[in-house]
Amino acid sequence: MTGLKKTTEKNLMVFSGRAHPSLAEEVARLLDTDLVPQSAYQFANGEIYVRYEESVRGCDAFVIQSHTSPINEWIMEHLLMVDALKRASAKRITVVMPFYGYGRQDKKHRGREPISARLIADLFKTAGADRLITVDLHADQIQGFFDGPVDHLMALPILTQYVREKYGDQPLAVVSPDAGRIRVAERWSARLGGAPLAFIHKSRRTDRPNETVANRVVGEVKDRICVLTDDMIDTGGTIVQAAEACMNEGAAGVIIAATHAILSDPAVERLKNSPAVEVVVTNTLPVAAENQFDKLTTLSIAPLISRAIKEVFEDGSVTSMFDDDAQPALFRP
Numbered sequence: 001m002t003g004l005k006k007t008t009e010k011n012l013m014v015f016s017g018r019a020h021p022s023l024a025e026e027v028a029r030l031l032d033t034d035l036v037p038q039s040a041y042q043f044a045n046g047e048i049y050v051r052y053e054e055s056v057r058g059c060d061a062f063v064i065q066s067h068t069s070p071i072n073e074w075i076m077e078h079l080l081m082v083d084a085l086k087r088a089s090a091k092r093i094t095v096v097m098p099f100y101g102y103g104r105q106d107k108k109h110r111g112r113e114p115i116s117a118r119l120i121a122d123l124f125k126t127a128g129a130d131r132l133i134t135v136d137l138h139a140d141q142i143q144g145f146f147d148g149p150v151d152h153l154m155a156l157p158i159l160t161q162y163v164r165e166k167y168g169d170q171p172l173a174v175v176s177p178d179a180g181r182i183r184v185a186e187r188w189s190a191r192l193g194g195a196p197l198a199f200i201h202k203s204r205r206t207d208r209p210n211e212t213v214a215n216r217v218v219g220e221v222k223d224r225i226c227v228l229t230d231d232m233i234d235t236g237g238t239i240v241q242a243a244e245a246c247m248n249e250g251a252a253g254v255i256i257a258a259t260h261a262i263l264s265d266p267a268v269e270r271l272k273n274s275p276a277v278e279v280v281v282t283n284t285l286p287v288a289a290e291n292q293f294d295k296l297t298t299l300s301i302a303p304l305i306s307r308a309i310k311e312v313f314e315d316g317s318v319t320s321m322f323d324d325d326a327q328p329a330l331f332r333p
Contacts, residue, residue, distance in 0.1 A: 012313050017065035019074040020286045024064040030306035050080045057089040067101030068285045075101050079127045086128030094131040098284035099260050106139040121145035136231045136259040151318045155259040155282050160191035173224040177242045200242045222250035232260035236267035240274040247275045260284050263291045
């Protein structure tokens with residue numbers, strides 16, 4: 001009687017939703033693999049159907065989907081993809097969400113509000129996710145919402161490398177758009193040779209979404225190129241007000257740098273008319289053709305995500321990717 005042959009070879013498979021296929025294709029190419037073919041479409045009433053076209057049994061699955069507009073539709077597709085993998089006996093399922101949908105709703109500001117970021121984590125766990133990979137969460141505590149490992153990647157090396165190479169020969173100041181993100185600005189400062197720090201003192205209206213008032217700049221920005229850093233640009237109101245405040249304080253110029261380019265209307269018009277000389281973002285979210293403008297520079301996040309997937313697949317260390325200032329070169333394609 002011939003015994004059954006047992007294989008211990010791991011099988012990496014990369015899957016993509018329909019929200020941002022070009023990013024997933026680049027990630028797969030950097031991993032020297034192909035995206036798994038699948039059928040995905042909507043029924044007449046809007047329900048989503050997903051089916052993989054080849055066996056996924058026993059695989060180490062990485063499911064990439066950017067939570068972009070229409071965000072609820074793409075989150076639902078992401079959940080269905082995970083559920084399909086679980087029911088098809090994938091061995092381990094890692095959800096890759098370059099932008100974590102509902103990440104700004106991480107706590108209750110007033111009574112009778114949901115904590116939507118926690119609900120998103122619970123939904124993916126229920127669907128069958130074993131692990132999450134995401135980039136620049138709006139709030140660090142979201143990592144604790146998911147019952148399992150969360151790899152929180154930072155676009156910092158990619159963005160700071162670009163700014164350092166293009167503007168490093170000029171006097172810089174790193175400016176946080178609010179006091180709450182000063183720790184991120186400190187990391188930027190360290191990567192930009194100890195550039196001085198400043199922040200914008202502002203107030204936010206809790207009764208009206210996406211609305212803040214920039215009051216004044218706290219810190220020295222006069223005659224310096226201000227690097228305004230944030231995790232995302234949505235309607236652009238906050239960051240443009242901050243840029244104007246810097247220029248009013250005598251800044252030599254302003255560069256806006258953010259990871260997630262949501263660019264909800266009227267962000268593009270605001271940014272085009274802002275005093276910023278350049279707006280630098282990554283492609284965690286797709287930027288539609290109509291949202292492209294001359295000042296906009298988009299850097300690829302694919303090298304960062306592919307490297308993280310490789311570390312997870314090989315049971316390596318994702319944290320080590322950010323341990324050394326020399327690491328940014330590893331994130332180039």
